Amino acid sequence: MAAEQARSWLAPRPPEKIFGDSYLVGFGGLSVVLIDTGAGLVLVDSALPQAAPAILDNVRSLGFDPEDIKFILSTEPHFDHAGGLAALARDTGATAVASARGADGLRAGAHLEDDPQRAYGGAWPRVTQIRVVENGEVIQLGRTAITAHATPGHTMGSMSWSWQACEGEACKAIVFASSLNPVSADGYRYTAPAGAPILDGFAATYRLMDGLDCDILISAHPDNAGEGRYNDRPGACRTYVQRSRGLLATRLANERNGTAR
Template sequence: MKMLALALWMTGTANAAAAPAADDPLTRPMAVERAKEWLAPQPPERIFGKTWLVGFGGLSVALIDTVDGLVLIDGALPQAAPAILANVRAAGFDPGDIKYILSTEPHYDHAGGFAALARDTGATVVASARGAEGLRAGALAKDDPQLAYGGTWPAVTTRVRVVKDGDVLKLGDTEITAHATPGHTMGSMSWSWNACEGKICRQIVFASSLNPVSADGYRYTSAAGKPFVSGFAKSYKLMDALKCDVLISAHPDNAGEGRVNDKPGACRAYAERSRGLLAKRLAAEKAGTAK
């Protein structure tokens, strides 16, 4: 299956290169410094059971086959949408079978492609309440630590379904649980589900970013920053306790082990990495050395 997917992916890539698409406002490239790194091409890869990765070297996009339809998680930058759909086809699936697109956070590097993907597949976008606000606006929230970076992306104008922490999305033979993981944004959401191969089942976790990164001048030690610090603490507690046989992180380089991490304690290690970064950041702010 992997060899066939690779052959189809190479053919699709060649065809796309030979026939540039007409200008599309929903896939118009964003001028982002790390776009080339984030969108480094990757062929589709089956992770376990009916779970695939259909994204890129620096941005994860997952695909779940539920028998009664497909579920996509995250959508990368706006210009990535055609390549995501090409990878779905190369994996042997019809993009028209995508029923839901799940959001980890309302940032352009993970949600920029949603408007085009929802339009082209007819899928419903699923997000937290705060996440849905950002997706509908196509802009960062006013309290976002990265607000000063600026930047907007195509707003999602089609159906958006709001879910809460602990809600379960059911489709076909799959149940996907929403886990609120605030900190990076207050609307961040992680997702978990069981994937099986015969009698062997594993819980897969697609984790939202837990990186305490911000625009210059922002302070997590300020009154505005304290809710985010509390949010990180809640997310760490969740990740420490969550059953996690396979970790997929929104940015693959944060998973700790290549594109995924299937070692014991992967989610705890993911949280511990963020704990260290946040502690270092808070110390720098208190010492007056933070940017």
């Protein structure tokens, strides 16, 4: 990965309260969320390998102790979202949490065979201790229940996460969505036989995301969700899905007419 791209993704941003006890502790181009459950902290995603110290500094600047982080939830086994997971788990004692396929990628520290981006190559620090969760499984910690949602497509192990945050009697449903971009290395074809499970995965993800309670959307890359670091406009999750549907339709058309790379 180019150093310029890494600098762009890791552009410093101050921690920001989202709603209730949920906070952004990530960067200009990569989202990382902190949830205070009252009985421990939860992180969602971990950005690039070199991002771990800055994430922990942001946690501390909010007045929290990184050693209170109990879980680190993973959206996908890619270096830009899981690269820092091994260091964060080591430094905090937290347990990594992922889907079964996501866990395979985290343990390998590399793209899996069915990943559309596999030909990019590259590797990231392996994660060895992982709690595997299934679609619909709920992680309960303190006052917070976080639901795992399988959202395959970008990778077959992608997982999104939702929870409720409250301020007094006002509560909002927050969704941290995995990447839905149909992005691949050159030469990959979604229209080839090997791409059929990926397309089925995207279709299942679209159905799920369309039906989620979603007052606030956080996407793994903030700019995919709209302007700003998160999207709290009505229909944010459905808009996110529509964007992916359009990109995938264009990609499939380009493959069929021979203009895809």
